Amino acid sequence: GENVEQHPSTLSVQEGDSAVIKCTYSDSASNYFPWYKQELGKGPQLIIDIRSNVGEKKDQRIAVTLNKTAKHFSLHITETQPEDSAVYFCAASRKSGGGADGLTFGKGTHLIIQP
Amino acid sequence: DGGITQSPKYLFRKEGQNVTLSCEQNLNHDAMYWYRQDPGQGLRLIYYSHIVNDFQKGDIAEGYSVSREKKESFPLTVTSAQKNPTAFYHCASSDRGNSPLHFGNGTRLTVT
Numbered sequence: 564g565e566n567v568e569q570h571p572s573t574l575s576v577q578e579g580d581s582a583v584i585k586c587t588y589s590d591s592a593s594n595y596f597p598w599y600k601q602e603l604g605k606g607p608q609l610i611i612d613i614r615s616n617v618g619e620k621k622d623q624r625i626a627v628t629l630n631k632t633a634k635h636f637s638l639h640i641t642e643t644q645p646e647d648s649a650v651y652f653c654a655a656s657r658k659s660g661g662g663a664d665g666l667t668f669g670k671g672t673h674l675i676i677q678p
Numbered sequence: 679d680g681g682i683t684q685s686p687k688y689l690f691r692k693e694g695q696n697v698t699l700s701c702e703q704n705l706n707h708d709a710m711y712w713y714r715q716d717p718g719q720g721l722r723l724i725y726y727s728h729i730v731n732d733f734q735k736g737d738i739a740e741g742y743s744v745s746r747e748k749k750e751s752f753p754l755t756v757t758s759a760q761k762n763p764t765a766f767y768h769c770a771s772s773d774r775g776n777s778p779l780h781f782g783n784g785t786r787l788t789v790t
Contacts, residue, residue, distance in 0.1 A: 606781030
């Protein structure tokens, strides 16, 4: 089955700097890659996703890049703010069509924004 | 506001007892899911359902059971057969099996 590795497990950056979280996946058939943000005491919330026919997607300060050949994808957050502090999860769908029931999650990255 | 409601937020049980976690959604989504989250771990799929009266096992279904009698409700029972039940449990839904997940705020279950 699919295996998703996520690094680093903890990332501390100064407010205003950029943060990058990286994930690798094992199943070359995976074609849907969402990123979720989990704030303390809350459930995960989708912040951005990308499908395999696209190499990069951007939404304001957040961007995701995908390298299908190397089977890795990354989350980039620019101009970090205190409210960006949270746990971030990457995921990959091992089912064709990107079904939510085929998602495999990474173990999460705790992002800490230092004032 | 549309969303997913999980109750209670915190639940305590004695070992050997079954316990049922509630999940209700008013998003009119067809698909619903249960995930387990352990500290420092990713989310692992327990059960999912794409339609009323039908559900499928996920990656870690042993020791759990579900029902889907109504579109908006997908309760999870943690049975005494689950060896390590203490964890966060997240319910989620999606419009279709291939659309993004919407999560509830989770239930923290502690079994002693």
